[in-house]
Amino acid sequence: MTEKTKLISPRLPRGFEDRTPGDIAAVGRMIDTIRKVYERYGFDPVETPLFEFTETLGKFLPDTDRPNAGVFSLQDDDEQWMSLRYDLTAPLARFFAENFETLPKPYRSYRQGYVFRNEKPGPGRFRQFMQFDADTVGAPGPEADAEMCMMMADVMDALGLGGKYVVRVNNRKVLDGVLEAAGVSSVEQKLTVLRAVDKLDKFGPEGVKLLLGAGRKDESGDFTKGAGLSDAQAAVVLDYIGGKPPAGNDGVTELEAMQTLFDAAGYGPEKIKIDPSVVRGLEYYTGPVFEIELTFKVQNEKGQDVVFGSVGGGGRYDGLVSRFRREPVPATGFSIGVSRLAxxxxxTGNLGSDEPVGPVVVLVMDKDQTARYQAMVSELRQAGIRAEMFLGSTKNFGKQVAYADKRNAPAVIIEGSQEREGGILQVKDLVAGKQAAQAITDNAEWKAARPGQFEIKREDLVAAIQKLLSEQ
Known part of the structure; x- marks a missing residue:
C-alpha cells in the first residue's frame, strides 16, 4: 500500500449494531426459553427468506415507481422489485397461501429472525432488528386469540418477569362500534380519536377528553391538535373508556368468550386483562388485539420515572392471507420485539450478561513441537471440550496467557522442554488464578505462589480438564 492510498474508515451504518459473544449468548438463552414455550403449545418452526417480492409485502408499502420508502428494495434481473421483509407476518401469509394444499389447517407456526425498516434511526430505534412471532392461520374463533394471550403470559413467566407484566386485550370491532356510535367517519379523524384513547394510561380521562376536542397543551407549552369532536361525540368515547362498551357489539361478545377461557385456565387480571385503551393497526387488525406491557418503572432520557411499556403485540388479521386467495382465511398472531425484551x-437482572466460556488454550512453548500441541488440542476436541492451539506469532509466555484471558479461557496447557522430558503437563486454572489475584497484592508473592497452577501426567490431560471444568 502506497502512502497516497486512502484508508477506508471502519464505520457502522446508522440504525445497525454489532453483537458481541456475550450479547449473542444472552439473547440466545432468551430465545431458547421463548421457543420452548411456543413448542409446548404445539407450534412448529418455519423459516422464510429475508427477501420477498415487493407486492407480497402488501398495501402497507408506499405505491411508487421505486418502493424504497419504509423498506429496502432492489430490482432483480427480470426487473421485478424485491424488498427486505419488514415483519415476519406478510411472508407467513405468502408461505401459507403458496403451500395451502399441503399444510394442516389450522396451521400453527413460529418464526424468529431479522426484519428491516428503511426509516430514520434514533435512540432504541434500529433499521435491522429481531422479532419472534407465533401465528395460527385458519382458526376463526376467539379461542385462538385467547390462546395467544395465555402463551404470551407463559413466556413472560418463563423469562422471570412474573408480577412485572400484564397482557392487555381489546377488540377492533368494539373500537369500530364506538367510532360509529360517535359519528366519526373520516379515516384521519378515526386515527386521531384512537391515538387519544391510546393515551389514557399516560394522560388520564381528562387528558383524553382534551385530545378528543380542540387539543391539549403539555407542561412545556407544546400543543397537540385534537380530533375536533363535539361534546356529545366525545361523551360516547369517554363512556367507553370508562367501562361502558357499545351494546350488541360482536367484539364485546368475543372479549367475553376470551375472558371465560382466561378464567377457566387460571389467568387472572394480574396476568391478562381486558383494557379498552389498547389500540393497534387501524387498517391491519380485524378483531381481538393484544399487547404485553411491562409494568416496572425505568428512567427516560430526561431522568423521569416512566413505565417500561410494550415489548410485543398482535391480534387477529383475517384480511392478510386473503390477498393471495379468494376465500377468507382467518389468522391471529403475536410478535415479540427481541431487542426490546432483552x-x-x-x-431486571434476568438476561445474564456473562461472557461465554472460551476454549482451553494450549500454549506454544516451542515452535518445533507444534505437532505435539496439536495432538493435545485434538484429544480435547474429540472429548467434546472447546480447545485451540495458540496461533499467534509471539513466543512470550505472558502474552500467550493474556490472550487466553481475553478469550475468557478456563485454563491453559503448558508443555515446555522440562515437562516434555518428564511426561507431564502444567495446567493453569485461569478462573482460580483470577480469584486468587484479588487476595495477593505483592508481585513477588504472586510469582512464588503461582495460584491455580498444577501438574498432571500427559496421559491424564482429558480427564484432568473435564474434572477442572466441572468444578468451575
Missing amino acids: NALKL
Missing part, C-alpha cells in the same frame, strides 16, 4: 431482562 433490554427489559437486562434491567
Whole structure:
C-alpha cells in the first residue's frame, strides 16, 4: 500500500449494531426459553427468506415507481422489485397461501429472525432488528386469540418477569362500534380519536377528553391538535373508556368468550386483562388485539420515572392471507420485539450478561513441537471440550496467557522442554488464578505462589480438564 492510498474508515451504518459473544449468548438463552414455550403449545418452526417480492409485502408499502420508502428494495434481473421483509407476518401469509394444499389447517407456526425498516434511526430505534412471532392461520374463533394471550403470559413467566407484566386485550370491532356510535367517519379523524384513547394510561380521562376536542397543551407549552369532536361525540368515547362498551357489539361478545377461557385456565387480571385503551393497526387488525406491557418503572432520557411499556403485540388479521386467495382465511398472531425484551431482562437482572466460556488454550512453548500441541488440542476436541492451539506469532509466555484471558479461557496447557522430558503437563486454572489475584497484592508473592497452577501426567490431560471444568 502506497502512502497516497486512502484508508477506508471502519464505520457502522446508522440504525445497525454489532453483537458481541456475550450479547449473542444472552439473547440466545432468551430465545431458547421463548421457543420452548411456543413448542409446548404445539407450534412448529418455519423459516422464510429475508427477501420477498415487493407486492407480497402488501398495501402497507408506499405505491411508487421505486418502493424504497419504509423498506429496502432492489430490482432483480427480470426487473421485478424485491424488498427486505419488514415483519415476519406478510411472508407467513405468502408461505401459507403458496403451500395451502399441503399444510394442516389450522396451521400453527413460529418464526424468529431479522426484519428491516428503511426509516430514520434514533435512540432504541434500529433499521435491522429481531422479532419472534407465533401465528395460527385458519382458526376463526376467539379461542385462538385467547390462546395467544395465555402463551404470551407463559413466556413472560418463563423469562422471570412474573408480577412485572400484564397482557392487555381489546377488540377492533368494539373500537369500530364506538367510532360509529360517535359519528366519526373520516379515516384521519378515526386515527386521531384512537391515538387519544391510546393515551389514557399516560394522560388520564381528562387528558383524553382534551385530545378528543380542540387539543391539549403539555407542561412545556407544546400543543397537540385534537380530533375536533363535539361534546356529545366525545361523551360516547369517554363512556367507553370508562367501562361502558357499545351494546350488541360482536367484539364485546368475543372479549367475553376470551375472558371465560382466561378464567377457566387460571389467568387472572394480574396476568391478562381486558383494557379498552389498547389500540393497534387501524387498517391491519380485524378483531381481538393484544399487547404485553411491562409494568416496572425505568428512567427516560430526561431522568423521569416512566413505565417500561410494550415489548410485543398482535391480534387477529383475517384480511392478510386473503390477498393471495379468494376465500377468507382467518389468522391471529403475536410478535415479540427481541431487542426490546432483552433490554427489559437486562434491567431486571434476568438476561445474564456473562461472557461465554472460551476454549482451553494450549500454549506454544516451542515452535518445533507444534505437532505435539496439536495432538493435545485434538484429544480435547474429540472429548467434546472447546480447545485451540495458540496461533499467534509471539513466543512470550505472558502474552500467550493474556490472550487466553481475553478469550475468557478456563485454563491453559503448558508443555515446555522440562515437562516434555518428564511426561507431564502444567495446567493453569485461569478462573482460580483470577480469584486468587484479588487476595495477593505483592508481585513477588504472586510469582512464588503461582495460584491455580498444577501438574498432571500427559496421559491424564482429558480427564484432568473435564474434572477442572466441572468444578468451575
